[in-house]
Amino acid sequence: MDRVRFCLVGTGRAGMVHGINITSRIKNAELVALADINKVSLKESGDILGVIDRYTDYKEALNRNDIDAVIIVTPTFTHAEIACYAAQLGKHIVLEKPMAISVDECAAINAAVKKNDVKLQLGFMRRFDPAFIQGKEKIISGEMGRVMIIRSTGRGPGLPPPWTYDLSQSNGMLAEVNSHDFDSIRWLVESDYEEVYAQAANFKCQNLRKNYSDFYDNAVVVVRLKNGTLGTVDGTCPAGYGYDARVEILCENGVIQIGNLKESGFMQVKGDGTALGSAFRSWRDRFEKAYLAEMEHFVRAVLNDSQPAVTGEDGMKAVEVVVAANKSIRTGQPIKLV
Ligand SMILES: NC(=O)c1ccc[n+]([C@@H]2O[C@H](COP(=O)([O-])OP(=O)(O)OC[C@H]3O[C@@H](n4cnc5c(N)ncnc54)[C@H](O)[C@@H]3O)[C@@H](O)[C@H]2O)c1
Incomplete structure (x- = not known):
C-alpha cells in the first residue's frame, strides 16, 4: 500500500478540519468518500473538498473495498x-x-478493533x-522532579452544536471540551485517575435549562491521580473571548506552563494602562499544526503497520473520568475510580 484511502463520516465542524488536511496537506492520503446524514452539509463539504462520492448512509460508503480507513467525526452518541x-x-x-x-x-469498540486487527487512533x-510535547519531555527527563499539582484550563469560544446540550447524547461540556484536559493530564503525568470531585454551574445559558435540566456551562473538577499528583480541570463554554487552553504543571524543582492566551507575541499597552x-x-487555530500532525501520524501508522500513539485505552480512560465527574456533579460526592 502506498497511500491510505479514507472515508470521512461526519462533515461538520471538526470533520472539515480533517477533510481539508487529508485533501490538501497530507502526502500518501486520499479522501475517497464522504458520508453524512445531512444532505446540505454533504453537498457543501463535498464541493469544498472536491470529493465526488457522497453518501447519506455511512454503511454504504464503508462497504466499498477501495476504502482503507475511516475518520469518524459524528456526534458522540453515534461513535x-x-x-x-x-x-x-x-x-x-x-x-x-x-x-x-x-x-x-468504549470496551465494545476496543474489542471490535482487537478482534478485527485494525488500527484505532483517538x-x-x-x-x-x-x-x-516539550512539557512532557521535560517531565519525563526527571529534571523537574515529581509533578505535585497540575492545573488545566479548557474554554471554548461559543456553544458547541445543539446535540451536545443533552448530556445523555454527549456527556456535556466536560466531555465535549474538557476531554482534552483530562487526557493531557493523564498523558503528561503518566498515571491514571484515582478520585474526582466536581462542581458545575450554569451562568450564561439559563435558557437551555428549560429543555436540558442538567446542562452546565462552567465546571471545576478536583482530581487525584494514582501516583499522588493533585490537579484541577476547569471548563467554560461559551467563554466568548476565544479558545483558551492552558496548563500549569507545578513540580518539585520548578513550574512548567503550556499554552498561551495570546495568539501571537503582539500586545499593545496604551498610556492609560489598557x-x-x-x-x-x-x-482550529490554536491546534492547527496538531490536527495535521495527528493525521500524518495515523497515515504513517497504517502504511508502516505500527501502533498509533493515542489508543482506545486512552479514549476509554478519558470517558471514565468524565462519567465519574458528571456523577460527582449529580451526587455532590467525590467519586473513586477503579
Ligand atoms: N478534537 C477536537 O478538538 C474536536 C473539536 C470539535 C469537535 N470534535 C469532536 O468531533 C465530533 C463531531 O463534532 P462537531 O463539532 O464536528 O459536530 P457537528 O455537529 O458540527 O458535525 C457532526 C456531523 O455529523 C453528522 N452526523 C450525525 N449523525 C451521523 C451519522 N449517523 N452518520 C453520518 N453523519 C452523521 C451531522 O449531520 C454533522 O454534519 C464530536 O465527537 C466532537 O467532540 C473534536
Missing part, C-alpha cells in the same frame, strides 16, 4: 455503532474524542502540539 461497524469491515479508524458515551461502549490532538492583544478565536 460506538460506527466504529464497531468499520472495525468489522477491516477498516482502520481515526475516532474523534470523546470515544463514546460510556465505558461499556483524536487527542494536544499530544501532537509542540508545547505539550492592553490590546488578540486571543485565539478557535480550537
Whole structure:
C-alpha cells in the first residue's frame, strides 16, 4: 500500500478540519468518500473538498473495498455503532474524542478493533502540539522532579452544536471540551485517575435549562491521580473571548506552563494602562499544526503497520473520568475510580 484511502463520516465542524488536511496537506492520503446524514452539509463539504462520492448512509460508503480507513467525526452518541461497524469491515479508524458515551461502549469498540486487527487512533490532538510535547519531555527527563499539582484550563469560544446540550447524547461540556484536559493530564503525568470531585454551574445559558435540566456551562473538577499528583480541570463554554487552553504543571524543582492566551507575541499597552492583544478565536487555530500532525501520524501508522500513539485505552480512560465527574456533579460526592 502506498497511500491510505479514507472515508470521512461526519462533515461538520471538526470533520472539515480533517477533510481539508487529508485533501490538501497530507502526502500518501486520499479522501475517497464522504458520508453524512445531512444532505446540505454533504453537498457543501463535498464541493469544498472536491470529493465526488457522497453518501447519506455511512454503511454504504464503508462497504466499498477501495476504502482503507475511516475518520469518524459524528456526534458522540453515534461513535460506538460506527466504529464497531468499520472495525468489522477491516477498516482502520481515526475516532474523534470523546470515544463514546460510556465505558461499556468504549470496551465494545476496543474489542471490535482487537478482534478485527485494525488500527484505532483517538483524536487527542494536544499530544501532537509542540508545547505539550516539550512539557512532557521535560517531565519525563526527571529534571523537574515529581509533578505535585497540575492545573488545566479548557474554554471554548461559543456553544458547541445543539446535540451536545443533552448530556445523555454527549456527556456535556466536560466531555465535549474538557476531554482534552483530562487526557493531557493523564498523558503528561503518566498515571491514571484515582478520585474526582466536581462542581458545575450554569451562568450564561439559563435558557437551555428549560429543555436540558442538567446542562452546565462552567465546571471545576478536583482530581487525584494514582501516583499522588493533585490537579484541577476547569471548563467554560461559551467563554466568548476565544479558545483558551492552558496548563500549569507545578513540580518539585520548578513550574512548567503550556499554552498561551495570546495568539501571537503582539500586545499593545496604551498610556492609560489598557492592553490590546488578540486571543485565539478557535480550537482550529490554536491546534492547527496538531490536527495535521495527528493525521500524518495515523497515515504513517497504517502504511508502516505500527501502533498509533493515542489508543482506545486512552479514549476509554478519558470517558471514565468524565462519567465519574458528571456523577460527582449529580451526587455532590467525590467519586473513586477503579
Ligand atoms: N478534537 C477536537 O478538538 C474536536 C473539536 C470539535 C469537535 N470534535 C469532536 O468531533 C465530533 C463531531 O463534532 P462537531 O463539532 O464536528 O459536530 P457537528 O455537529 O458540527 O458535525 C457532526 C456531523 O455529523 C453528522 N452526523 C450525525 N449523525 C451521523 C451519522 N449517523 N452518520 C453520518 N453523519 C452523521 C451531522 O449531520 C454533522 O454534519 C464530536 O465527537 C466532537 O467532540 C473534536
